[in-house]
Amino acid sequence: MKKRYLAIAGLLVLAVVAAGCGKEKDKPAEQQVQATPTVTPQVTEAADLVDMEVSDEKNVIGEKTATASKVAIVNRTGSEIGAIYIRQHPEDEEETDDDEWGDDLVDGMFTLKNGEQAVYYYKKPSSAGITYDIRITYTDEDKNECFFRDLPLASMKQITLRMSGTGEDSIPYATYMTATGKKEISTLKDVKERLGLTEDEEDDDTDNPDPTSAPNPTSAPDPTSAPDPTQAPDDGDDDPDDTQPTDDTIDKATGYIGQSMDDLIAAIGSPQYDEYEDEPDTGKTGYHYYSNFTVSTTVDEDGNEIVTGIW
Incomplete structure (x- = not known):
């Protein structure tokens, strides 16, 4: 009988020890399963940020670098623009060859319909007094190319290309917003002075597109x-x-x-x-x-x- 009791007691001790080992093995396995998913959210957030940056801008011209300046160019000329050339305004305008414009910045990547805009990236000028010239050509080859000269591009955040008047007598000019200004500044007056237009010529040829108003002198006197x-x-x-x-x-x-x-x-x-x-x-x-x-x-x-x- 004594041997039988000792045998039973030995079996009970082995059962308790076996049960204890099973619990110790289960515990680290449970902790490992909980730690695994904490790595994944970081990858998702990074991918979302990249997508947002890529889709932020369209119609980009010029070289986009970390140190480049940029300005938005808006087309309000009334016609579709097919090519854009930009250069620094020459010091001696009379001796400058208008063919020295370099390459077309658009180069067939897109066209700008009336009301659309492009974003131009350029190297920041070394001097605050440097200005720029813009030349555009239209997708309609029958339309003349237009020039916008002596523009303080470095001080602008947006420039809008416009036309004053209609037809062959229309005048290209620009309005622009500076980084700190609240009103658009127009170059129309400076353009007319450069062209040598008098007040009478402005009224008759450029700013009076309505043919019915010109021949009505009866009420003026x-x-x-x-x-x-x-x-x-x-x-x-x-x-x-x-x-x-x-x-x-x-x-x-x-x-x-x-x-x-x-x-x-x-x-x-x-x-x-x-x-x-x-x-x-x-x-x-x-x-x-x-x-x-x-x-x-x-x-x-x-x-x-x-x-x-x-x-």
Whole structure:
């Protein structure tokens, strides 16, 4: 009997020891399974960031480097641009050959329809006084190439290429926003001075595209319309400067930024012609051309038109 009890006691001890080993083996296996999935989220986040950077810009021209400066170039000329050339403005413009423009920066990669933009990367100039020239050609070979000269590109964050007037007498000019400015700056006045245009030539050839307004001289000599600024622009499109000094008119129009376009027209008269563009980001934008300045507006969903800029 004593031997039988000893044998039973020995079996119980072996069973307890075996059960204890099983628990020690299971514990590290459980910890290893829990530690495995913590590595995977880092890979997913990195991939998402790369995708966002790649899809951020399109229509890129120039050499994109870590130290390059960049500027957005917007096409508002009314026609599709097929080629863009950019060079530093020469010190002696009279002795410069206009054929020395280098390569086309677009080089068939894309075209810029009216309202579209490209992003230009370029090496930051060594001097603050350096300016640039832009030359464009259109996809329509029947249209003449256009030149935009002596532009302070390094101070700009966006430049818009535009045309004043219509047809063969139209004048290429640009408006631009600086990094710190809140209003667009126009080069139209400087372009006209470079071309040697007088005030009369500007009114007759470039800023008066409406053929019905030019042959109407009957109301211009009317002395009763001069004292009333709300009537003079409507009847004096042929020579608005006779009744509206340029600086006073622009200053008065600037006071209507943020207000209704109808209120501005009631104060200074109607523009010579209007143009509207539908933009994906900002909605409907209006451009109202007076003889010596331009008014930009935005139109909301209810049709309310608000003045946003004067240049």
